[in-house]
Amino acid sequence: MANSLGNIKATLYQRFVQRLGAAVSNYSDLVDVVTTDTATLQLSDMYGLGAYSPQSGVATPTDTDLLSSKSVVSTQVLERMTKIRSVDMRDNPEIAGEIVDKLADAGSWTIANTFWTGWEDLINQTHPDSTFTVSGGGAAKFVDDFAAPVAQANKLTPGAALTASSLSSARAILRKYQDKASKPLALDVRNENLCLVVPPSLETTARDLVSRTGEVSDGSALYSGSFGGMSILVTPHENDAASWQLSMKKGSCPVFLWVR
Numbered sequence: 001m002a003n004s005l006g007n008i009k010a011t012l013y014q015r016f017v018q019r020l021g022a023a024v025s026n027y028s029d030l031v032d033v034v035t036t037d038t039a040t041l042q043l044s045d046m047y048g049l050g051a052y053s054p055q056s057g058v059a060t061p062t063d064t065d066l067l068s069s070k071s072v073v074s075t076q077v078l079e080r081m082t083k084i085r086s087v088d089m090r091d092n093p094e095i096a097g098e099i100v101d102k103l104a105d106a107g108s109w110t111i112a113n114t115f116w117t118g119w120e121d122l123i124n125q126t127h128p129d130s131t132f133t134v135s136g137g138g139a140a141k142f143v144d145d146f147a148a149p150v151a152q153a154n155k156l157t158p159g160a161a162l163t164a165s166s167l168s169s170a171r172a173i174l175r176k177y178q179d180k181a182s183k184p185l186a187l188d189v190r191n192e193n194l195c196l197v198v199p200p201s202l203e204t205t206a207r208d209l210v211s212r213t214g215e216v217s218d219g220s221a222l223y224s225g226s227f228g229g230m231s232i233l234v235t236p237h238e239n240d241a242a243s244w245q246l247s248m249k250k251g252s253c254p255v256f257l258w259v260r
Contacts, residue, residue, distance in 0.1 A: 075258075123141055170246040
């Protein structure tokens with residue numbers, strides 16, 4: 001008689017998926033998690049329409065060309081295998097479930113580590129949209145000083161310490177950001193829509209900045225207290241004491257995580 005273990009395997013699979021999905025809160029408040037079940041994921045963008053022009057006395061408006069760009073991401077298969085003896089299953093019937101939990105925890109850590117490694121390295125990662133260029137040539141990075149399709153930057157001076165002044169400058173960058181046709185994106189940068197991502201070494205500084213109810217003085221100058229309501233996300237995957245980011249939260253964040 002052949003073994004019939006289908007029900008056991010189905011139960012353990014559900015246990016694995018549920019535990020794997022329970023460990024995404026450290027980034028799911030910041031970015032959208034896409035679960036499209038395809039081998040590749042294509043993102044596209046259409047642009048080129050600027051402000052309307054007066055057409056007085058003209059029967060037909062001048063044609064405006066629409067432009068588009070796309071980027072394609074492919075899945076990467078990750079695997080882990082472990083073996084146990086039949087006698088171990090007999091002596092400890094719960095061992096299969098315990099192993100599944102360990103595998104799920106390792107999978108959750110792998111996904112989180114992959115995301116945060118990429119997040120922290122956005123300043124070095126090539127922009128997925130080839131229409132972005134930088135002065136002096138070379139590939140544009142995701143965080144860069146762009147020359148085209150519109151001249152603007154989405155980064156501060158490298159190594160800028162987390163202070164009231166630098167946080168205010170970062171918020172101003174989001175406020176003034178433009179689309180590819182040089183129109184203001186009009187991002188909703190109310191504090192509740194912003195997330196300050198910091199390593200553990202900057203947690204105290206971040207919480208002090210966000211908890212101020214008004215201007216504070218250090219005896220020589222006044223410092224802004226206008227950051228109340230910003231979310232703080234402290235991630236141990238960030239290991240650079242000078243590394244911090246201010247981002248729009250999920251729904252408006254330009255980064256997302258794809259877990260097929």
